[in-house]
Amino acid sequence: MKIAFLGPEGTFTEEAALAFVKEARLDASEEDMMAYPTINETIEAAAEGVTAKAVVAIENSIEGSINATLDALAFDAGDIIIEREMVMPIRHALVVSPKTDLAKVKTIVSHPQATAQCRKYLKEHFPKVTVRAANSKAEAVAEAAKDPTVAAIGTKLAAELYGAVFAEVNIADYEDNKTRFVLLGRKQQLPSGDDKTSIVCFLHKDQPGALLSILQEFAYRGINLTKIQSRPTKKVLGEYCFFIDLQGHKDDAGPAQALKCLACKLRSVKILGSYPRAT
Numbered sequence: 628m629k630i631a632f633l634g635p636e637g638t639f640t641e642e643a644a645l646a647f648v649k650e651a652r653l654d655a656s657e658e659d660m661m662a663y664p665t666i667n668e669t670i671e672a673a674a675e676g677v678t679a680k681a682v683v684a685i686e687n688s689i690e691g692s693i694n695a696t697l698d699a700l701a702f703d704a705g706d707i708i709i710e711r712e713m714v715m716p717i718r719h720a721l722v723v724s725p726k727t728d729l730a731k732v733k734t735i736v737s738h739p740q741a742t743a744q745c746r747k748y749l750k751e752h753f754p755k756v757t758v759r760a761a762n763s764k765a766e767a768v769a770e771a772a773k774d775p776t777v778a779a780i781g782t783k784l785a786a787e788l789y790g791a792v793f794a795e796v797n798i799a800d801y802e803d804n805k806t807r808f809v810l811l812g813r814k815q816q817l818p819s820g821d822d823k824t825s826i827v828c829f830l831h832k833d834q835p836g837a838l839l840s841i842l843q844e845f846a847y848r849g850i851n852l853t854k855i856q857s858r859p860t861k862k863v864l865g866e867y868c869f870f871i872d873l874q875g876h877k878d879d880a881g882p883a884q885a886l887k888c889l890a891c892k893l894r895s896v897k898i899l900g901s902y903p904r905a906t
Contacts, residue, residue: 628655631672631681634662637765637785643715643808644682651711664762666695673811674705686807689744692856697870700899701827709825709900711810719745721794722768722781729794734759736767737780745780748798816902822876825899828869828889844888845873848881877901
Protein backbone atom coordinates (compact mmCIF):
# COMPACT_ATOMS: atom_id res chain seq x y z
CA MET A 628 0.00 0.00 0.00
CA LYS A 629 1.54 3.30 -1.13
CA ILE A 630 0.88 6.38 1.01
CA ALA A 631 1.52 9.93 -0.19
CA PHE A 632 2.65 12.63 2.24
CA LEU A 633 3.87 16.20 2.05
CA GLY A 634 7.61 15.86 1.66
CA PRO A 635 10.45 15.78 1.49
CA GLU A 636 11.43 13.15 4.04
CA GLY A 637 11.59 14.36 7.61
CA THR A 638 8.40 16.45 7.82
CA PHE A 639 5.87 16.30 10.64
CA THR A 640 3.51 14.94 7.98
CA GLU A 641 5.75 11.92 7.46
CA GLU A 642 5.73 11.34 11.21
CA ALA A 643 1.92 11.49 11.11
CA ALA A 644 1.80 9.08 8.15
CA LEU A 645 3.91 6.52 10.03
CA ALA A 646 1.65 6.94 13.08
CA PHE A 647 -1.48 6.39 10.94
CA VAL A 648 0.03 3.15 9.62
CA LYS A 649 0.28 1.83 13.19
CA GLU A 650 -3.06 3.19 14.38
CA ALA A 651 -5.08 1.97 11.39
CA ARG A 652 -2.96 -1.19 10.98
CA LEU A 653 -2.30 -0.43 7.34
CA ASP A 654 -0.27 -2.83 5.23
CA ALA A 655 2.52 -0.35 4.57
CA SER A 656 6.12 0.22 5.62
CA GLU A 657 8.52 3.16 5.48
CA GLU A 658 9.46 2.07 1.95
CA ASP A 659 5.83 2.58 0.88
CA MET A 660 5.84 6.26 1.89
CA MET A 661 5.94 8.59 -1.14
CA ALA A 662 6.92 12.23 -0.63
CA TYR A 663 5.31 14.99 -2.74
CA PRO A 664 6.35 18.65 -2.88
CA THR A 665 2.93 20.27 -2.35
CA ILE A 666 -0.35 19.52 -0.61
CA ASN A 667 -2.21 19.57 -3.93
CA GLU A 668 0.13 17.01 -5.48
CA THR A 669 -0.08 14.85 -2.36
CA ILE A 670 -3.87 14.70 -2.53
CA GLU A 671 -3.86 14.30 -6.32
CA ALA A 672 -1.65 11.22 -5.98
CA ALA A 673 -4.41 9.47 -4.03
CA ALA A 674 -7.23 10.91 -6.16
CA GLU A 675 -5.58 9.61 -9.34
CA GLY A 676 -4.81 6.20 -7.84
CA VAL A 677 -1.03 6.57 -7.82
CA THR A 678 -1.19 5.89 -4.07
CA ALA A 679 -3.89 4.25 -1.99
CA LYS A 680 -3.84 6.90 0.75
CA ALA A 681 -2.58 10.40 1.43
CA VAL A 682 -1.70 12.22 4.63
CA VAL A 683 -1.87 16.02 4.94
CA ALA A 684 -2.19 18.61 7.68
CA ILE A 685 -5.59 20.29 7.88
CA GLU A 686 -5.47 22.57 10.94
CA ASN A 687 -3.01 24.07 13.41
CA SER A 688 -3.90 25.29 16.89
CA ILE A 689 -1.99 28.57 16.37
CA GLU A 690 -2.28 29.40 12.68
CA GLY A 691 -5.71 27.87 12.05
CA SER A 692 -6.85 25.93 8.99
CA ILE A 693 -4.52 24.84 6.21
CA ASN A 694 -6.40 26.48 3.34
CA ALA A 695 -4.58 24.52 0.63
CA THR A 696 -5.90 21.31 2.17
CA LEU A 697 -9.46 22.61 2.48
CA ASP A 698 -9.53 23.85 -1.11
CA ALA A 699 -8.07 20.62 -2.49
CA LEU A 700 -10.63 18.52 -0.62
CA ALA A 701 -13.51 20.73 -1.76
CA PHE A 702 -12.58 21.12 -5.42
CA ASP A 703 -9.89 18.67 -6.55
CA ALA A 704 -10.06 15.48 -4.49
CA GLY A 705 -12.63 13.56 -6.55
CA ASP A 706 -14.03 10.69 -4.47
CA ILE A 707 -11.25 10.86 -1.87
CA ILE A 708 -12.58 11.26 1.68
CA ILE A 709 -11.20 11.69 5.18
CA GLU A 710 -10.83 8.27 6.81
CA ARG A 711 -9.15 9.25 10.07
CA GLU A 712 -7.76 12.24 11.94
CA MET A 713 -4.87 12.59 14.36
CA VAL A 714 -3.73 15.45 16.58
CA MET A 715 0.02 15.68 17.13
CA PRO A 716 2.04 18.05 19.36
CA ILE A 717 4.40 20.22 17.33
CA ARG A 718 7.86 20.85 18.76
CA HIS A 719 9.89 23.27 16.67
CA ALA A 720 13.68 23.34 16.96
CA LEU A 721 16.45 25.51 15.56
CA VAL A 722 18.50 23.14 13.39
CA VAL A 723 21.97 23.85 12.02
CA SER A 724 25.03 22.26 10.49
CA PRO A 725 27.52 20.81 13.01
CA LYS A 726 29.96 23.49 11.72
CA THR A 727 27.61 26.44 12.35
CA ASP A 728 28.47 29.38 14.59
CA LEU A 729 25.11 30.96 15.53
CA ALA A 730 26.72 34.40 15.65
CA LYS A 731 27.50 34.07 11.93
CA VAL A 732 24.07 32.88 10.78
CA LYS A 733 22.81 35.11 7.96
CA THR A 734 19.54 33.38 7.03
CA ILE A 735 16.85 31.41 8.81
CA VAL A 736 14.70 29.29 6.55
CA SER A 737 11.56 27.22 7.12
CA HIS A 738 7.98 26.72 6.04
CA PRO A 739 5.95 29.95 6.57
CA GLN A 740 3.73 28.20 9.13
CA ALA A 741 6.78 27.33 11.22
CA THR A 742 8.34 30.80 11.13
CA ALA A 743 4.95 32.31 11.99
CA GLN A 744 4.73 30.05 15.04
CA CYS A 745 8.20 31.19 16.22
CA ARG A 746 7.86 34.95 15.69
CA LYS A 747 8.78 35.99 19.24
CA TYR A 748 11.81 33.72 19.38
CA LEU A 749 13.14 34.99 16.05
CA LYS A 750 12.55 38.63 16.99
CA GLU A 751 14.37 38.21 20.29
CA HIS A 752 17.32 36.08 19.17
CA PHE A 753 17.76 36.92 15.46
CA PRO A 754 16.30 40.41 14.96
CA LYS A 755 18.61 41.31 12.05
CA VAL A 756 18.73 37.92 10.31
CA THR A 757 16.83 37.40 7.05
CA VAL A 758 13.93 34.93 7.33
CA ARG A 759 13.17 33.06 4.11
CA ALA A 760 10.37 30.67 3.17
CA ALA A 761 10.85 27.04 2.14
CA ASN A 762 8.35 24.54 0.76
CA SER A 763 8.74 22.42 3.90
CA LYS A 764 10.65 22.27 7.17
CA ALA A 765 12.52 19.20 5.93
CA GLU A 766 13.69 21.07 2.83
CA ALA A 767 14.88 23.88 5.10
CA VAL A 768 16.82 21.46 7.32
CA ALA A 769 18.47 19.87 4.27
CA GLU A 770 19.71 23.32 3.21
CA ALA A 771 20.93 24.25 6.69
CA ALA A 772 22.82 20.96 7.02
CA LYS A 773 24.97 21.96 4.03
CA ASP A 774 25.42 25.69 4.71
CA PRO A 775 26.88 26.94 8.04
CA THR A 776 25.44 30.42 7.44
CA VAL A 777 21.87 29.06 7.33
CA ALA A 778 19.72 27.89 10.23
CA ALA A 779 16.39 26.12 9.86
CA ILE A 780 13.30 25.61 11.95
CA GLY A 781 12.64 21.91 11.66
CA THR A 782 12.04 18.51 13.17
CA LYS A 783 14.07 15.88 14.98
CA LEU A 784 13.40 13.40 12.18
CA ALA A 785 14.71 15.82 9.54
CA ALA A 786 17.82 16.62 11.58
CA GLU A 787 18.62 12.91 11.84
CA LEU A 788 18.03 12.33 8.14
CA TYR A 789 20.22 15.17 6.89
CA GLY A 790 23.03 15.08 9.44
CA ALA A 791 22.13 18.35 11.17
CA VAL A 792 22.06 19.13 14.89
CA PHE A 793 19.82 21.03 17.30
CA ALA A 794 21.01 24.48 18.33
CA GLU A 795 17.90 24.96 20.49
CA VAL A 796 14.67 23.04 21.07
CA ASN A 797 11.05 24.01 21.79
CA ILE A 798 11.34 27.50 20.28
CA ALA A 799 7.67 28.01 19.38
CA ASP A 800 5.88 31.00 20.90
CA TYR A 801 3.17 28.80 22.42
CA GLU A 802 3.84 25.54 24.23
CA ASP A 803 0.52 23.85 23.46
CA ASN A 804 1.09 23.85 19.69
CA LYS A 805 -0.77 21.03 17.95
CA THR A 806 -1.57 20.13 14.35
CA ARG A 807 -4.46 18.02 13.11
CA PHE A 808 -3.56 15.62 10.31
CA VAL A 809 -5.99 13.58 8.19
CA LEU A 810 -5.65 10.24 6.44
CA LEU A 811 -7.33 10.35 3.02
CA GLY A 812 -8.60 7.40 1.01
CA ARG A 813 -11.78 5.83 -0.30
CA LYS A 814 -12.84 3.63 2.62
CA GLN A 815 -16.09 4.70 4.29
CA GLN A 816 -15.79 4.39 8.06
CA LEU A 817 -18.56 2.76 10.09
CA PRO A 818 -19.97 4.62 13.12
CA SER A 819 -17.72 4.18 16.15
CA GLY A 820 -19.83 5.99 18.73
CA ASP A 821 -17.46 8.95 18.87
CA ASP A 822 -17.21 10.38 15.37
CA LYS A 823 -16.83 13.61 13.47
CA THR A 824 -18.23 14.54 10.05
CA SER A 825 -16.73 17.18 7.75
CA ILE A 826 -18.83 18.82 5.03
CA VAL A 827 -18.75 21.70 2.56
CA CYS A 828 -21.94 23.67 1.92
CA PHE A 829 -22.48 25.50 -1.39
CA LEU A 830 -25.23 28.15 -1.54
CA HIS A 831 -27.61 28.79 -4.42
CA LYS A 832 -26.90 32.50 -3.96
CA ASP A 833 -25.75 34.95 -1.32
CA GLN A 834 -28.72 36.24 0.64
CA PRO A 835 -29.60 37.39 4.18
CA GLY A 836 -29.87 34.49 6.61
CA ALA A 837 -28.15 31.97 4.33
CA LEU A 838 -25.66 30.83 6.98
CA LEU A 839 -28.34 30.90 9.68
CA SER A 840 -30.53 28.55 7.64
CA ILE A 841 -27.64 26.05 7.59
CA LEU A 842 -26.84 26.34 11.29
CA GLN A 843 -30.48 25.96 12.32
CA GLU A 844 -30.60 22.39 10.98
CA PHE A 845 -27.90 21.41 13.47
CA ALA A 846 -29.23 23.55 16.34
CA TYR A 847 -32.73 22.02 16.07
CA ARG A 848 -31.22 18.56 16.51
CA GLY A 849 -28.73 19.42 19.25
CA ILE A 850 -25.71 18.70 17.07
CA ASN A 851 -22.52 20.39 18.18
CA LEU A 852 -20.40 22.09 15.52
CA THR A 853 -16.65 22.05 16.20
CA LYS A 854 -15.63 24.25 13.27
CA ILE A 855 -17.15 26.70 10.77
CA GLN A 856 -15.10 28.44 8.09
CA SER A 857 -15.87 30.22 4.85
CA ARG A 858 -13.69 29.96 1.74
CA PRO A 859 -14.02 31.48 -1.75
CA THR A 860 -15.61 29.19 -4.32
CA LYS A 861 -12.99 30.38 -6.85
CA LYS A 862 -15.71 31.23 -9.36
CA VAL A 863 -17.10 34.68 -8.56
CA LEU A 864 -15.67 37.42 -6.36
CA GLY A 865 -17.63 37.48 -3.11
CA GLU A 866 -19.05 33.96 -3.52
CA TYR A 867 -18.20 31.70 -0.60
CA CYS A 868 -18.75 28.14 0.57
CA PHE A 869 -18.80 26.96 4.19
CA PHE A 870 -16.67 24.22 5.72
CA ILE A 871 -18.30 22.66 8.78
CA ASP A 872 -17.13 19.97 11.20
CA LEU A 873 -19.87 18.43 13.31
CA GLN A 874 -19.96 15.85 16.04
CA GLY A 875 -21.47 12.53 15.02
CA HIS A 876 -21.38 10.17 12.05
CA LYS A 877 -23.23 11.00 8.84
CA ASP A 878 -25.29 7.83 9.32
CA ASP A 879 -26.34 8.69 12.88
CA ALA A 880 -29.99 9.74 13.06
CA GLY A 881 -29.49 13.44 13.87
CA PRO A 882 -26.70 14.23 11.40
CA ALA A 883 -28.38 12.15 8.69
CA GLN A 884 -31.60 14.16 9.02
CA ALA A 885 -29.72 17.47 9.08
CA LEU A 886 -27.73 16.58 5.96
CA LYS A 887 -30.90 15.50 4.15
CA CYS A 888 -32.57 18.84 4.89
CA LEU A 889 -29.47 20.77 3.85
CA ALA A 890 -29.43 18.93 0.52
CA CYS A 891 -32.91 20.35 -0.15
CA LYS A 892 -31.94 23.90 0.84
CA LEU A 893 -28.53 24.26 -0.79
CA ARG A 894 -27.00 24.01 -4.24
CA SER A 895 -24.92 21.09 -2.98
CA VAL A 896 -23.45 19.53 0.14
CA LYS A 897 -20.17 17.64 -0.18
CA ILE A 898 -19.37 15.18 2.60
CA LEU A 899 -15.59 15.18 3.10
CA GLY A 900 -15.82 12.19 5.43
CA SER A 901 -17.18 10.68 8.64
CA TYR A 902 -14.42 9.30 10.83
CA PRO A 903 -13.42 8.55 14.44
CA ARG A 904 -12.81 11.73 16.42
CA ALA A 905 -9.23 12.23 17.59
CA THR A 906 -8.84 12.45 21.35
